[in-house]
Amino acid sequence: MRKGVRTTGFLRELRLASNDVDMAEYPFCLPAVTRLAQLDGLPLAPGVTFFVGENGSGKSTLVEALAVAVGMNPEGGSQNYRFTTRSTESVLGDYLVVKWGIDKPRSRFFLRAESYYNVATQTERLGPDQLAVFGGVSPHERSHGESFVDLMRLRFFPNGLYLLDEPEAALSPRGCMTVLALLSDLTAQGCQFVVATHSPILLALPGATIYEIAEDGDIDEVTYDQALPVRLTRDFLAEPDRYLRHLIDGE
Numbered sequence: 001m002r003k004g005v006r007t008t009g010f011l012r013e014l015r016l017a018s019n020d021v022d023m024a025e026y027p028f029c030l031p032a033v034t035r036l037a038q039l040d041g042l043p044l045a046p047g048v049t050f051f052v053g054e055n056g057s058g059k060s061t062l063v064e065a066l067a068v069a070v071g072m073n074p075e076g077g078s079q080n081y082r083f084t085t086r087s088t089e090s091v092l093g094d095y096l097v098v099k100w101g102i103d104k105p106r107s108r109f110f111l112r113a114e115s116y117y118n119v120a121t122q123t124e125r126l127g128p129d130q131l132a133v134f135g136g137v138s139p140h141e142r143s144h145g146e147s148f149v150d151l152m153r154l155r156f157f158p159n160g161l162y163l164l165d166e167p168e169a170a171l172s173p174r175g176c177m178t179v180l181a182l183l184s185d186l187t188a189q190g191c192q193f194v195v196a197t198h199s200p201i202l203l204a205l206p207g208a209t210i211y212e213i214a215e216d217g218d219i220d221e222v223t224y225d226q227a228l229p230v231r232l233t234r235d236f237l238a239e240p241d242r243y244l245r246h247l248i249d250g251e
């Protein structure tokens with residue numbers, strides 16, 4: 001941890017208050033949520049906490065619930081973004097108990113790849129002051145990946161709290177490397193991130209905590225080399241023909 005950087009996060013821990021809920025109902029029936037209810041709190045890193053896990057393992061459900069629990073719009077944006085195009089968020093955010101550190105974040109933003117188009121539209125609607133934050137250019141006039149990098153460069157400030165759901169969805173491998181460098185710079189400037197990702201490039205960020213959600217819902221801290229997206233990508237790239245024989249030829 002560099003000089004002058006907080007050693008505890010704005011968010012220190014998340015816990016699920018499940019006393020009066022039906023654990024057979026969605027979202028409480030998801031294995032990862034059931035597991036969270038059994039844990040005596042899941043610590044969050046002062047810098048970057050990544051969540052990895054297969055499609056459908058519950059990463060977005062958790063990150064979205066965290067966004068709601070800390071006062072952000074479930075469809076993405078900051079506290080100023082109060083639009084709803086289609087309300088699909090689960091009720092999990094109402095049951096997440098967040099343990100705050102001493103300091104409060106200077107700014108907050110929830111970036112979810114799947115609804116960033118709507119956030120861009122809302123940015124235009126909020127008018128010139130909001131557009132000025134984005135360098136005076138509407139995110140609609142930038143490519144998907146460019147608009148993500150602009151967002152992090154121009155709208156993410158020191159000492160901010162940022163939740164990202166699959167930022168790599170819009171990014172090329174080089175774009176992922178740019179975002180990796182931005183994550184490093186911003187954490188050195190006191191920012192805290194919680195990121196759901198499948199990107200072996202982003203996961204390489206030094207000093208980050210990686211939680212992997214297993215099929216049975218277990219949420220375990222893993223090293224970079226143990227993380228599933230890293231292992232699987234490495235194995236595939238080392239021997240694509242072996243995978244292709246299995247995947248396509250059915251051998």
Ligand SMILES: Nc1ncnc2c1ncn2[C@@H]1O[C@H](COP(=O)(O)OP(=O)(O)OP(=O)(O)O)[C@@H](O)[C@H]1O
Binds near residue numbers: 026054055
């Ligand atoms: N409204 C809903 N009712 C019931 N089940 C739902 C609802 N919304 C999502 N789910 C289920 O919850 C599970 C977790 O979804 P979630 O979007 O959190 O997964 P994820 O880990 O983010 O996956 P991905 O990597 O594909 O983004 C999925 O199996 C999904 O089908």
Ligand SMILES: [Mg+2]
Binds near residue numbers: 061
């Ligand atoms: Mg998801």
